[in-house]
Amino acid sequence: MSLKITVIGTGYLGATHAAAMAELGFEVLGLDIVPEKVRMLAEGRVPMYEPGLEELLRAHVAGFEGSTGRLRFTTSYEEVGDFGDVHFVCVNTPQKHGEYACDMSHVDAAFDSLAPHLNGPALVVGKSTVPVGSAERLASRLRDLAPAGAEVELAWNPEFLREGFAVADTLHPDRIVVGVREPGGRAEKLLREVYATPTGEGSPLVVTDFPTAELVKTAANSFLATKISFINAMAEVCEAAGGDVVKLAEAIGYDERIGAKFLRAGIGFGGGCLPKDIRAFMARAGELGADQALTFLREVDSINMRRRGHMVELARDAVGGSFLGVRVAVLGATFKPDSDDVRDSPALNVAGQIHLQGGQVTVYDPKGMDNARRVFPTLGYADSAVASARGADVVLHLTEWREFRELDPAVLGGAVTRRLILDGRNALDAAQWREAGWTYRAMGRPRA
Template sequence: MALRITVIGTGYLGATHAAAMAELGFEVLGLDVVPEKIAMLSAGRVPMYEPGLEELLSRHVAGLDGASGRLRFTTSWEEVADFGDVHFVCVNTPQKHGEYACDMSYVDAAFSSLAPLLTRPALVVGKSTVPVGSADRLAKLLAEQAPGEVELAWNPEFLREGFAVNDTLHPDRIVVGVGSERAEKLLREVYATPIAEGSPLVVTDFPTAELVKTSANSFLATKISFINAMAEVCEAAGGDVVKLAEAIGHDERIGSKFLRAGIGFGGGCLPKDIRAFMARAGELGADQALTFLREVDSINMRRRGHMVELAREAVGGGSFLGKRVAVLGAAFKPDSDDVRDSPALNVAGQIHLQGGQVTVYDPKGMANARLLFPTLGYADTALEAVRGADVVLHLTEWREFRELDPAELGSVTTSRILLDGRNALDPVKWREAGWVYRAMGRPTA
């Protein structure tokens, strides 16, 4: 009999995982405690922007025209417990308010709600990013509270926003932390299609599986902050960080990915994951091993302040009062509407607090940005955002912004000054249209 799968938590990770499991041929039941979210997903719509996800969802949600019917959603824990052979826990693990540590309350609540209802053999699989040691604790909870024969496995997610559908269906690796051959066998069955297509499967213990995601994110954050530290040196020495990155990127030991200097990283994963990693290392008595991550975080946050200073210089070096500042970008990265810990919005907010009249435009992130920063100005197009601006800041590297016509934008601004916070625009094109172009880490370029 074919495995039946449940997905607990239908946010960004859960909705993507549920749709992908249905695409792989499984009967899937998704659960969330928010009825409005369940209603939206049951209608084939997603509460976030992710390329290809809504189309994938619509192919499988029961009751939609032409859909396979393999995917349903519910708010009932009893229905989920009765339905599933394999239960994926995909709930959020945000940063604790006022602390570096990870907030495990959603994970704990999910396990506590599900465990007492599991009366038949099942595998519970954690996908949320958790502090190392959590799986051992949760395995004990299952052993104590589940009436049936229930095991735990840990299967970290590696989704990149903007590429989540492909990353789920064609993962570059599948990591499973298991405590038995049965658990490994079940997960091999779940991921049989991507494994057959060549996705490597790494089978390990609970602590190693938990460490993989935070280790990977810490490495990426370190690489980003390294090139941003080099940008600071280039600013001081008159160098060009883009050429520097190109040169060191040809070294195959280093590689060119994640070497674009700018205003740094943000989003719902990297910042909170490296902070939670530092906090957990301290609890384990290994805090000295990760002290370098404090500087990684510090460099990252410093880049935002540096962009604010560049903008202040651009409008005369004194005050932002009475100055109009256009900000192109609100999402923390392109192809996403996620504004959590967005460097772009952080810069916009800082300038606004210092008296600047800030107008923001983003192709997909406007609604979320308005919720987070309701006092900023917003425009429906890039052209409207820059109208009357004394300086234009490019802070999220959307393709739409690379294709803008500098001459058209220049015709409506007060001053043709562009600060490229992502080193992603063509300096020659903008300068030929009469703009002063300035990028971070390139004082003379």
């Protein structure tokens, strides 16, 4: 008998996981406590932009031509308990307000609501990013709240989704990590069955204990954040010494021990994962008495946040020392391309700071406009790159969308008052822009 899978929480992670599980051939029931979200998903629509996700959803939600009908959604925990053999918990873990620590209230609520309805043999699988030690606590919570005699187990299976590549990362993961209490036991066997297709294609499956599985995601994000902040620190040194951080990154990237990925200097990282994950990691290390092991992450965080202010300073200096009366075009609102996510976006943060200093800011982003307007309603917005640049004294390139990399400098030059561009992502072809009569400047690079 084929396994039936439920997914608790249908946000970015949950909606992607539910659709991917249906694609792998399982019957899937997704749950969310927000009725509007359930209705939207049942209509084949997703509440966020993620390439390929809506098409995958419509391939499996009933009512669409050619759909398998393997995927549906509900608001009922009772229905979920009766339906599933394996229950994936995919709710979010935001940063606590005013603290570095992780807010576990959504995860705790999901476990509390699910456990009383687990009557038959069931495996609950946590996918949320949580502080180390949470799985052990939640396993005890499951045992306490599940019906007497119910055979309920917990496993931890962290997610490694990259926004913009989430569908591929779920269907063809570069690794699958499974934290279980008993290696080789029922929980591991069930998860090997769930992931039989990707492991059959060559995706490695790593079996660990609970604490190691919980640490993998935060350790990985901390390493990536450190690498990004390292090259941004080198950009600061290059500016002081007259060096070129792009050439420096190219040279050290050829070293196999280092690699070229995540070595593009710019205005730093943002989004809903890296910033809050490294802060929660520091907070948890402090609770465990291991705070000195992660003190370097404070400097990683500090370098990252400093880049935003530095971009504002570069722009202010470029326009003569003051933004008053200056028209500023900002290309990009999302924290990265191929996403509509503006959470902790460096691009929007820079735009907001310039606006507060008197600049007349107009923003354009291919997918993030609606979310940006909700966060910064006082900024100006345009429906194209050219429209945002109309009459601008300076253009800031702050999110490395392909659309921006492929802009024709001559066409954009016809819209601006002054051909001055600051590349906050070191992603544009400097020679091409300069040949078109632009003054091109970028972080960590010498002026031509």
